[in-house]
Amino acid sequence: MPEPQPEEPHVSGGQRSAEDGAIASTGLDGTMDLATTEGETLEKGLGNADAGGPADKARSLWSDAWRDLRRNPVFIISALVILFLVVISLWPSLIASGNPLTCDLAKAQQGSQPGHPFGFDGQGCDVYTRTVYGARISISVGVCATLGVALLGSLLGGLAGFFGGISDSFLSRITDVFFAIPVVLGGLVLLSVVTSNSVWPVIGFMVLLGWPQISRIARGSVITAKQNDYVQAARALGASNSRMLLRHITPNAVAPVIVVATIALGTYIALEATLSYLGVGLKPPSVSWGIDISAASPYIRNAPHALLWPSGALAITVLAFIMLGDAVRDALDPKLR
Amino acid sequence: MRGATHARWAAGAVAVALAATGCGGGDSGGSSGGGDSGAVLSSSWGDPQNPLEPANTNEVQGGKVLDMIFRGLKRYNAKTGAAEDMLAEKIETTDSQNFTITVKDGWTFSNGEKVTAKSFVDAWNYGASLKNNQKNAYFFEYIQGYDKVHPSDGSKQTADTLSGLKVVDDRTFTVALTQKFSTFPDTLGYNAYVPLPQSFFTDHKAWLAKPVGNGPYAVDSYTKGSQLSVRKWDGYPGEDKAQNGGVDLKVYTDNNTAYTDLLAGNLDLVDDVPAAQLKNVQADLGDRYINTPAGIIQTLSFPFYDKAWNKPGSEKVREGLSRAIDRDQITDTIFQKTRTPATDWTSPVLGEDGGYKEGLCGDACEYDADAAKKLVKEGGGLPGGQVKITYNADTGSHKQWVDAVCNSINNALDNDQACVGNPVGTFADYRNQITERKMSGPFRAGWQMDYPLIQNFLQPLYYTNASSNDGKWSNADFDKLVNEANAEEDTAKAVQKFQQAEEVVRDNMAAIPLWYQNGSAGYSQRLSNVSLNPFSVPVYDQIKVS
Numbered sequence: 001m002p003e004p005q006p007e008e009p010h011v012s013g014g015q016r017s018a019e020d021g022a023i024a025s026t027g028l029d030g031t032m033d034l035a036t037t038e039g040e041t042l043e044k045g046l047g048n049a050d051a052g053g054p055a056d057k058a059r060s061l062w063s064d065a066w067r068d069l070r071r072n073p074v075f076i077i078s079a080l081v082i083l084f085l086v087v088i089s090l091w092p093s094l095i096a097s098g099n100p101l102t103c104d105l106a107k108a109q110q111g112s113q114p115g116h117p118f119g120f121d122g123q124g125c126d127v128y129t130r131t132v133y134g135a136r137i138s139i140s141v142g143v144c145a146t147l148g149v150a151l152l153g154s155l156l157g158g159l160a161g162f163f164g165g166i167s168d169s170f171l172s173r174i175t176d177v178f179f180a181i182p183v184v185l186g187g188l189v190l191l192s193v194v195t196s197n198s199v200w201p202v203i204g205f206m207v208l209l210g211w212p213q214i215s216r217i218a219r220g221s222v223i224t225a226k227q228n229d230y231v232q233a234a235r236a237l238g239a240s241n242s243r244m245l246l247r248h249i250t251p252n253a254v255a256p257v258i259v260v261a262t263i264a265l266g267t268y269i270a271l272e273a274t275l276s277y278l279g280v281g282l283k284p285p286s287v288s289w290g291i292d293i294s295a296a297s298p299y300i301r302n303a304p305h306a307l308l309w310p311s312g313a314l315a316i317t318v319l320a321f322i323m324l325g326d327a328v329r330d331a332l333d334p335k336l337r
Numbered sequence: 338m339r340g341a342t343h344a345r346w347a348a349g350a351v352a353v354a355l356a357a358t359g360c361g362g363g364d365s366g367g368s369s370g371g372g373d374s375g376a377v378l379s380s381s382w383g384d385p386q387n388p389l390e391p392a393n394t395n396e397v398q399g400g401k402v403l404d405m406i407f408r409g410l411k412r413y414n415a416k417t418g419a420a421e422d423m424l425a426e427k428i429e430t431t432d433s434q435n436f437t438i439t440v441k442d443g444w445t446f447s448n449g450e451k452v453t454a455k456s457f458v459d460a461w462n463y464g465a466s467l468k469n470n471q472k473n474a475y476f477f478e479y480i481q482g483y484d485k486v487h488p489s490d491g492s493k494q495t496a497d498t499l500s501g502l503k504v505v506d507d508r509t510f511t512v513a514l515t516q517k518f519s520t521f522p523d524t525l526g527y528n529a530y531v532p533l534p535q536s537f538f539t540d541h542k543a544w545l546a547k548p549v550g551n552g553p554y555a556v557d558s559y560t561k562g563s564q565l566s567v568r569k570w571d572g573y574p575g576e577d578k579a580q581n582g583g584v585d586l587k588v589y590t591d592n593n594t595a596y597t598d599l600l601a602g603n604l605d606l607v608d609d610v611p612a613a614q615l616k617n618v619q620a621d622l623g624d625r626y627i628n629t630p631a632g633i634i635q636t637l638s639f640p641f642y643d644k645a646w647n648k649p650g651s652e653k654v655r656e657g658l659s660r661a662i663d664r665d666q667i668t669d670t671i672f673q674k675t676r677t678p679a680t681d682w683t684s685p686v687l688g689e690d691g692g693y694k695e696g697l698c699g700d701a702c703e704y705d706a707d708a709a710k711k712l713v714k715e716g717g718g719l720p721g722g723q724v725k726i727t728y729n730a731d732t733g734s735h736k737q738w739v740d741a742v743c744n745s746i747n748n749a750l751d752n753d754q755a756c757v758g759n760p761v762g763t764f765a766d767y768r769n770q771i772t773e774r775k776m777s778g779p780f781r782a783g784w785q786m787d788y789p790l791i792q793n794f795l796q797p798l799y800y801t802n803a804s805s806n807d808g809k810w811s812n813a814d815f816d817k818l819v820n821e822a823n824a825e826e827d828t829a830k831a832v833q834k835f836q837q838a839e840e841v842v843r844d845n846m847a848a849i850p851l852w853y854q855n856g857s858a859g860y861s862q863r864l865s866n867v868s869l870n871p872f873s874v875p876v877y878d879q880i881k882v883s
Contacts (some may be wrong), residue, residue: 044576099753101753102747102748102753105663105741105744105745108670123737125744136501279730283389285753285754295736295740298611298612298613298734299613301614301617302617325634
């Protein structure tokens with residue numbers, strides 16, 4: 001990547017290292033590295049755009065990243081898989097004509113046959129139809145939870161990082177508290193009292209326990225950005241806080257959040273399946289891979305296909321999102337390659 | 338599942354420790370031919386709902402333990418189910434209403450205390466008294482004075498003891514009933530009627546922590562959620578001495594886990610083979626799998642305390658639901674024919690003379706989707722538009738059949754949201770929710786008989802305010818017929834009356850009969866002489882361990 005010279009990143013500063021140290025000590029050093037280096041890279045790209053004017057626009061971080069991504073087979077494959085999943089979760093009837101709730105006990109545990117490529121589960125439901133329809137809950141839970149986590153986390157973390165002081169310390173301690181809650185245990189306790197059978201309690205729970213991760217990333221990334229000369233310059237010129245935040249800091253601090261959120265999306269999908277498997281997430285008659293995996297597991301010896309198809313779909317989906325996240329990270333942060 | 342797995346490992350560790358100590362003791366005691374009488378076996382189990390007070394235990398898991406540590410006046414033959422004298426030397430009556438009971442000499446509790454007539458009378462008085470709030474109090478209802486110690490109208494009790502119970506001497510007491518009850522002696526093998534030692538009354542807390550009884554086993558330790566250990570009581574005076582050193586009852590929250598543990602050699606006996614494994618059980622266990630008829634019927638009960646299920650016309654909805662369940666297909670597919678579709682509310686083990694009447698349910702138990710749709714519609718539709726079948730998920734493969742019943746109802750009613758299952762994690766929790774009247778729709782009610790009489794399949798379940806009348810159904814005609822049947826001295830006529838009462842249950846569809854259950858069990862190579870009694874409980878004391 002061509003190194004634009006005009007603005008050398010000013011990375012050091014006692015305060016900054018102290019912040020890094022504090023964050024690293026809480027066990028997130030991997031992602032924090034990402035966040036800090038991200039700050040530099042971003043600053044280069046966008047700083048350049050600011051300074052160099054329209055002629056250099058092609059050199060911005062985002063267009064570089066996009067050019068990298070387009071050449072990355074990992075990105076292409078995972079993006080296609082995800083596109084496919086999104087389409088079938090919006091219109092499952094495109095590829096599955098049956099009703100996932102129609103089950104005929106007479107066909108229980110039978111293998112694949114014409115019209116029913118994946119066979120039938122222990123209750124005689126069509127595994128193919130249920131696997132296709134199961135994508136909807138997984139994708140919607142994953143996407144909504146990620147959006148919620150990203151918005152709440154970056155808002156709280158960003159403000160704390162920007163303003164610092166007592167509110168920052170306070171928020172950091174709250175983050176510590178939420179980090180200390182084991183996710184599955186928290187899910188068993190909180191969700192077992194929920195009687196509603198919609199996706200919202202599950203999403204709410206994930207946002208509740210997931211925002212601290214993003215909040216830390218956003219906070220570190222905002223602190224990095226706020227040290228930069230152009231922010232100092234804006235401040236010196238009398239820019240208001242909101243102008244600095246919106247115009248200078250947010251665009252430079254958002255990349256690490258995007259990367260972590262994309263990777264987290266896959267883990268939220270897996271978490272939804274886990275909670276549903278344990279019987280506290282979605283409950284029948286909702287169609288979810290976790291529910292199907294749980295229902296099929298006693299029959300593994302006689303009808304393994306009923307277990308393997310939803311498990312396979314879950315694995316592929318999670319893998320696709322994690323691969324996508326990896327590709328995006330590589331593109332946004334070439335130094336890590 | 339994490340929680341369950343941890344519990345299993347914990348239980349495993351405890352079991353290893355106990356097995357080590359238990360076997361050590363057995364070796365020094367010497368072994369007899371055919372089996373080591375000191376060796377301990379492990380068996381699958383679930384936590385009981387309540388502490389093990391005999392008159393407060395009306396569920397299967399607690400009953401299993403009471404059956405090991407207590408012996409009553411009568412005992413049901415492990416093969417035929419016939420009531421035979423155990424502690425009773427004789428029970429005499431001339432009018433089927435006043436009984437003189439003589440207790441055998443030479444019986445003691447495991448703490449050395451003698452079993453006397455007073456042990457029975459005190460225990461029964463305790464069980465009947467309102468202030469002790471015992472679930473089986475109702476079993477003493479026919480004894481004179483019950484209305485004083487347990488008034489049904491909510492007023493304060495005016496007596497502490499039943500006036501109908503009188504201790505004559507050390508070994509004799511008399512029972513006066515409020516009406517004729519010809520089969521009363523045959524009911525005396527039930528847990529609620531066992532004798533209790535004085536320590537039960539003097540130091541109740543200590544007794545609950547470690548119950549003391551007069552059976553072939555004595556409780557060694559109990560850790561809730563993990564394991565209850567009973568050990569052979571060497572001083573047991575009865576004929577049916579334990580043939581092994583004891584039993585470790587291990588708590589499982591999933592019968593699939595128990596079955597896997599059995600195959601892996603971590604468990605000796607499983608008395609609840611999971612439905613999903615019924616296809617494999619012959620290949621897995623061969624002749625170490627037993628499947629015998631048992632006095633168990635599965636039904637769906639309804640919350641009659643909920644207006645939505647107890648209004649004019651709801652009997653049509655209930656009948657409609659009954660006709661929407663394809664029992665044949667579910668017993669064939671889910672249970673691999675180890676259950677038989679029910680056509681009445683009793684059990685084939687009673688025999689025709691005992692009151693079992695095939696086809697008593699008639700059309701109401703026949704699958705017919707069109708009739709089901711019509712009946713539900715006539716009855717005003719499903720309350721709330723959807724039925725939720727509540728069940729406990731830890732035993733009996735209930736999830737599989739509830740899902741299948743729901744699918745059957747959905748298919749019959751052409752509505753894929755008509756029925757959903759509502760699992761509750763453990764049996765104890767499930768029983769609590771039922772006794773706290775928290776049900777909002779049909780719920781699973783399996784009935785394992787207490788004694789092999791048709792009376793036991795009807796009265797405790799459907800009589801007004803009876804001990805196991807979980808749905809709180811109440812019908813004056815039914816109550817009247819049951820009272821008349823109990824008063825009948827001729828058995829055949831009594832059975833006829835009971836069947837008339839059963840027809841009242843049918844006409845109101847107070848509960849939907851599903852299927853008669855067999856007892857099934859699988860055991861490890863260490864065990865021999867394993868059998869299930871007609872109640873489907875393993876005959877633990879006869880099991881030999883090598």
